[in-house]
Amino acid sequence: MENAVLFDNNGYSLHAELRRNARQVVVFFPNKSETGAATERAAETAFGARFGLNIVTVRSDNADWFLGAAFDECLEALEHMCGWFTHVTFVGTGMGAYGAIKAATRIAADHVIAMSPVAALDPDALPADNRFAKDFKQLGELDAVTDHKAQAYSVLYDSADCEHRHVQILNLPDARTAYYKASGTAQRIQRCLLETGLLDRVLLRLIARRRVADLMGQFRRAKRDTPGYLLTMFSANLWRRPDVSSHMLDEMRRLQILPNRHQRMQTRLNRVLERRAGQKQAA
Known part of the structure; x- marks a missing residue:
């Protein structure tokens, strides 16, 4: 060679x-x-x-x-x-x-x-x-x-x-x-x-x-079981479809994918859910 x-x-x-x-x-x-x-x-x-x-x-x-x-x-x-x-x-x-x-x-x-x-x-x-x-x-x-x-x-x-x-x-x-x-x-x-x-x-x-x-x-x-896909789907749906993001996070926990990120992802999801709930009440 x-x-x-x-x-x-x-x-x-x-x-x-x-x-x-x-x-x-x-x-x-x-x-x-x-x-x-x-x-x-x-x-x-x-x-x-x-x-x-x-x-x-x-x-x-x-x-x-x-x-x-x-x-x-x-x-x-x-x-x-x-x-x-x-x-x-x-x-x-x-x-x-x-x-x-x-x-x-x-x-x-x-x-x-x-x-x-x-x-x-x-x-x-x-x-x-x-x-x-x-x-x-x-x-x-x-x-x-x-x-x-x-x-x-x-x-x-x-x-x-x-x-x-x-x-x-x-x-x-x-x-x-x-x-x-x-x-x-x-x-x-x-x-x-x-x-x-x-x-x-x-x-x-x-x-x-x-x-x-x-x-x-x-x-x-x-x-569907890869970190790249699960992270992408979590972020892409976070505001529009938080239920999908929640499912992606559950899958990451089930598969033990990037466990060090789970808490931060849950915090992001909770903030979105709180904002959506506040907007719904204001309407």
Whole structure:
């Protein structure tokens, strides 16, 4: 196996773990939480080691959403590297999904796997989604991605959350795109897949260009007992449906998930119930 830094300039770098006689490569683009000069990206390299895959990780010192000339220079080096292989897969989550799709406007990858993709930062463009308002103020809007050169796209997203609007904005080619919905994950589909133990199986199946509808069916059932899902459902329903939040908290207690948070969650729930009761009396 050969470990190498294939490119390193202006805050972007390409780190490769290449194995002999393997003609395919998987390129991972960083999520916002995976940026920074000290980020090792150990999960991706361990994934490659477990399954004998060539792995390249795109690394960024800053969460700049792949904007500007520095990323374009990195893409030029990535395009050259992709010529070494007969099969190229791009993978990303959140910001990384946007990076993977953007890279495929220049590089004709065989497959792009996008989990919880982001298409816009402007909160006015996506009502009820102000997660990236600070980034929008600092960086402006993302570059539009309109020229989709990859042979195939697989998109995993929460159809009941704001994620479905991001997917619509991306305007991926329907004939070449497979959509896999997982409601209740709320921007955490990769984390929930990891918590259910299905992430490796889903990625391997997709990398092999095989569909994962059966695995996503398993995931929809299994995720109900994961910390990510229970926490998301607790917070999302706290004011609108406190009975649902109460049930989620009961499930966390039953399963002994994050017991150190139970008291704080109960306090939040009690405050909401008291406010609702006060509003009802005032009316």
